[in-house]
Amino acid sequence: MSRKGVGLAAFDRSRLTSAQYASHGSTLRSANAQALENQLAVFRSLLHQFARTHARDIRSNPTFRAQFARMCAAIGVDPLASSNSNTNGGGSGGGGSIWAQLLGRSVNDFYFELAVRVVEVCSETRGENGGLIELRKVRERIMRGRIEGASEITEDDILRAVGTLKPLGSAYSVITVGSKPYIRSVPKELNTDQSAVLEAAQVLGYVSVSMLMVNLKWTRARAQTALEDLMGEGMLWVDKQSDEWEYWSPGFMLENQDVVTETG
Amino acid sequence: MTTSPPNDPSSSSSSSSSPFSFPPEYSFPPFFTRQTNLTTHHAQLTKWSSLVLAYCRHYRIFKLSLSGNPTTTTNADAPVGGGGGEGGAEPDTTELFHNRRINRRLSLADIREVIDFLRRDGRAEYVSGAAPSGGGAEGGGGDLVWIYWRTxxxxxxxxxxxxxxxxxxxxxxxxxxxxxxxxxxxxxxxxxxxxxxxxxxxxxxxxxxxxxxxxxxxxxxxxx
Known part of the structure; x- marks a missing residue:
């Protein structure tokens, strides 16, 4: 090979070698593809099997479920994707999410059922909180409504459940105020001032005009406007029986209960 | 509403001994201020009504005095009920509208609004005519109110x-x-x-x- 050929025959030879290289390459490639396809098939069937054998664990054990969801996320599969699955499903029988097929719907249904509960909690409490409720409260309320011995659910589950509501429109979404995640069930954007007020109200449960003026260096008018706006949205309750009017976050209503039940 | 009657004797005797456990909103200061937002106000009225009903059911209060006047024991105008039974140990109903712990009280006007809300549901009615101990109770806006935790x-x-x-x-x-x-x-x-x-x-x-x-x-x- 090292010796360079001379004369016209050299051209032929080089054409030959490159053709051989090409054919060899394509065999390699197809072998590779074959192997990958095999691996994928094996993987899919294993995943199927895994999900089937552990369906109960996935439904009942929150840690297991979270790990499972994380594993799926790591390999780039969305367990809840309800797309028509032709892109990554590779034609494994059209329609329905690949996951629904793999898991016999049970995991999907778990999140759908949870989503229904989330919607219920949000609409039950919308009157008192203006459609903005802390994720933790939603979980508490759902857990309280569950019968003894029902499986534990985590905030992570609720986040996923809210995700399943996406096809229904933008009404339900998760936003972060301060450092805490909230579920918003009205299609309403908070402006920065309003978020700042709600964040401040997380500390003591309430804020007042002067508190905002001192801590955020706002003018009286600005503080007043932000508070009035939030009151108008039903996201704050006013207490006029204190020295200065205090504007309370309705989330504190449930929080107090924890204190009562713990002490009492 | 009509749930399991058989367990009543125990519940009625224990109810007068065990204090009423107030819901979380009772320790929420703004709960005692009339909310300006209509939706919030409605939520507030709903919470107040269920609190009033639950409270009266717990202590078996049939007639409630809005001013918290202690003359309104359940059997005050029932000569037959001489024994008085549970009526004797009438709780201090002022606590219902006045949370001393957080020093907040619902004003009389707001209380009336709650009662009106209950009346629309058929769950309350002003005691009409001569209430022997109620003083100048008038038909429409007296101090004494029937609370129908059972109609x-x-x-x-x-x-x-x-x-x-x-x-x-x-x-x-x-x-x-x-x-x-x-x-x-x-x-x-x-x-x-x-x-x-x-x-x-x-x-x-x-x-x-x-x-x-x-x-x-x-x-x-x-x-x-």
């Missing part, structure tokens, strides 16, 4: 099913027997305010299921 209709069907269950259809009972008698011990309406019982019985009369006769003090009732 007269609901009481009526309780009485009726008790009559059925004990096979006393066609027999004559005195009102005293119904309220204080040994026979009704253990039934929900034992110790019921007599005036309220009469309201309930009148419901049955209208349905043609009962007939009331006799004098003020010795009212009798016959069930059909």
């Amino acid at each position: 007269p209709e609901e009481w009526a069907s309780l009485v009726e099913s008790w009559v059925d269950a004990t096979g006393q259809r066609g027999s004559v009972l005195t009102v005293y027997e119904l309220v204080e008698g040994e026979g009704t011990r253990g039934s929900e309406f034992h110790g019921l305010n007599q005036e309220l019982l009469l309201k309930a019985l009148n419901v049955l009369v209208k349905r043609g299921k009962a007939q009331i006769f006799g004098q003020e003090d010795s009212l009798g009732v016959k069930f059909f």
Whole structure:
């Protein structure tokens, strides 16, 4: 090979070698593809099997479920994707999410059922909180409504459940105020001032005009406007029986209960 | 609403001993201020109504004085209820609208709004006419209010099913027997305010299921 050929025959030879290289390459490639396809098939069937054998664990054990969801996320599969699955499903029988097929719907249904509960909690409490409720409260309320011995659910589950509501429109979404995640069930954007007020109200449960003026260096008018706006949205309750009017976050209503039940 | 009557004797005796556990909103200061936002206000009224009903149910209060006047014991105007029973240990109902721990109280005007909200649901009614101890109680806006954690209709069907269950259809009972008698011990309406019982019985009369006769003090009732 090292010796360079001379004369016209050299051209032929080089054409030959490159053709051989090409054919060899394509065999390699197809072998590779074959192997990958095999691996994928094996993987899919294993995943199927895994999900089937552990369906109960996935439904009942929150840690297991979270790990499972994380594993799926790591390999780039969305367990809840309800797309028509032709892109990554590779034609494994059209329609329905690949996951629904793999898991016999049970995991999907778990999140759908949870989503229904989330919607219920949000609409039950919308009157008192203006459609903005802390994720933790939603979980508490759902857990309280569950019968003894029902499986534990985590905030992570609720986040996923809210995700399943996406096809229904933008009404339900998760936003972060301060450092805490909230579920918003009205299609309403908070402006920065309003978020700042709600964040401040997380500390003591309430804020007042002067508190905002001192801590955020706002003018009286600005503080007043932000508070009035939030009151108008039903996201704050006013207490006029204190020295200065205090504007309370309705989330504190449930929080107090924890204190009562713990002490009492 | 009409849940498991059999456990009543225990619940009524224990209820007067165990204090009412207030819901979380009771320790939420703005709960005592009328909210300006309409939706919030509605949520507030709903919470207040269920609190009032739950509170009265717990202490078996039939008539509530809005000013928290202690003269409104359940049996104040029921001569038959001489024993007084649970009526004697009447709780201090001012706590209902006044949370001393956080020093917040609901104003009388706001209380009336709650009562009106209950009235629209048929769950409250101003005590009309002469309330012997209530002073100048007027028809529309007096101090005394019936709180119907059971409406007269609901009481009526309780009485009726008790009559059925004990096979006393066609027999004559005195009102005293119904309220204080040994026979009704253990039934929900034992110790019921007599005036309220009469309201309930009148419901049955209208349905043609009962007939009331006799004098003020010795009212009798016959069930059909």
